[in-house]
Amino acid sequence: MSTSFAEPVLAWYARNARDLPWRAPGATPWAVLVSEIMLQQTPVARVLPEYLGWMTRWPTPAALAAEPAGEAIRQWGRLGYPRRALRLHETATILVARYGGTVPADLDALRALPGIGSYTAAAVASFAFGQRHAVLDTNVRRVLARLAAGQPWAGGSSASVAERRLAESLLPAEPAVAARWSVAVMELGALVCTAASPRCGDCPVARECAWLAAGRPAEAPGATGVAPRRTQKYEGTDRQCRGHVLTVLRAANDPVRRADFDAVWTGQAQLDRALDGLVADGLVDPLPDGRFALPGGAPLLR
Ligand code: SF4
Numbered sequence: 001m002s003t004s005f006a007e008p009v010l011a012w013y014a015r016n017a018r019d020l021p022w023r024a025p026g027a028t029p030w031a032v033l034v035s036e037i038m039l040q041q042t043p044v045a046r047v048l049p050e051y052l053g054w055m056t057r058w059p060t061p062a063a064l065a066a067e068p069a070g071e072a073i074r075q076w077g078r079l080g081y082p083r084r085a086l087r088l089h090e091t092a093t094i095l096v097a098r099y100g101g102t103v104p105a106d107l108d109a110l111r112a113l114p115g116i117g118s119y120t121a122a123a124v125a126s127f128a129f130g131q132r133h134a135v136l137d138t139n140v141r142r143v144l145a146r147l148a149a150g151q152p153w154a155g156g157s158s159a160s161v162a163e164r165r166l167a168e169s170l171l172p173a174e175p176a177v178a179a180r181w182s183v184a185v186m187e188l189g190a191l192v193c194t195a196a197s198p199r200c201g202d203c204p205v206a207r208e209c210a211w212l213a214a215g216r217p218a219e220a221p222g223a224t225g226v227a228p229r230r231t232q233k234y235e236g237t238d239r240q241c242r243g244h245v246l247t248v249l250r251a252a253n254d255p256v257r258r259a260d261f262d263a264v265w266t267g268q269a270q271l272d273r274a275l276d277g278l279v280a281d282g283l284v285d286p287l288p289d290g291r292f293a294l295p296g297g298a299p300l301l302r
Pocket of ligand 1 (some may be wrong): 073142146198204205207209210211212
């Protein structure tokens with residue numbers, strides 16, 4: 001079954017894959033890991049410049065682990081969900097302490113790292129080490145549901161047992177080919193078999209597609225499989241307030257007084273809540289003199 005899909009999808013990928021630095025032949029396992037963490041909740045276009053800056057500054061886990069966690073948060077820029085920066089820093093520290101500064105190839109070892117769940121572990125093991133694992137991100141799940149199961153994409157936050165079984169049944173036997181198949185299906189989902197408007201006319205497996213053959217039965221309303229884009233309110237939210245607080249701290253060379261945040265946010269209760277949340281998340285250090293700093297970024301208080 002897999003052969004009829006694999007050949008055209010792999011051939012399509014060879015012709016159409018985006019030229020992304022974490023897919024380049026020389027990309028290290030660390031580069032793949034960093035890219036996967038950044039891509040967890042952020043689209044490729046926004047990740048690219050931040051990824052390049054990050055890898056230039058910290059080409060190895062040891063380089064990142066040698067700096068305070070606050071520098072990771074500073075470098076994270078406006079990628080959003082900055083706890084990922086903290087987890088990457090924790091991961092780099094663990095890699096240095098336990099793995100000699102390298103990324104482990106073992107799936108369980110990867111899964112045990114901060115911020116790395118089943119999907120990311122499988123992606124790193126496949127893309128960095130050429131292993132054979134079902135890599136089930138939203139794009140892959142959507143393509144396989146349509147193509148092989150003939151089902152409208154139902155969405156859902158995590159892969160079901162049935163989806164996992166289907167993906168595993170379709171994996172080519174040869175590990176290196178399976179790894180390439182995984183990234184190829186992912187790319188097909190990102191570029192052709194998209195959530196909102198699949199371009200079946202450009203699809204390399206249109207003839208084999210069960211969902212197309214069934215006349216593209218309707219998908220559940222809202223089952224786009226992507227983060228809900230319906231104008232998710234951001235203006236005025238605690239998340240926006242946290243973002244402003246971090247922007248101030250990133251730009252500052254010295255710790256910041258509480259009053260200095262008033263310039264970027266007017267609601268005092270919300271500002272306090274944002275600061276409390278950032279402190280609880282380990283993204284901001286409250287200093288004994290009442291000022292605030294990125295973690296590990298406070299100079300010795302005089
Ligand atoms: Fe997706 Fe259409 Fe291709 Fe089927 S034919 S896999 S629905 S793009």
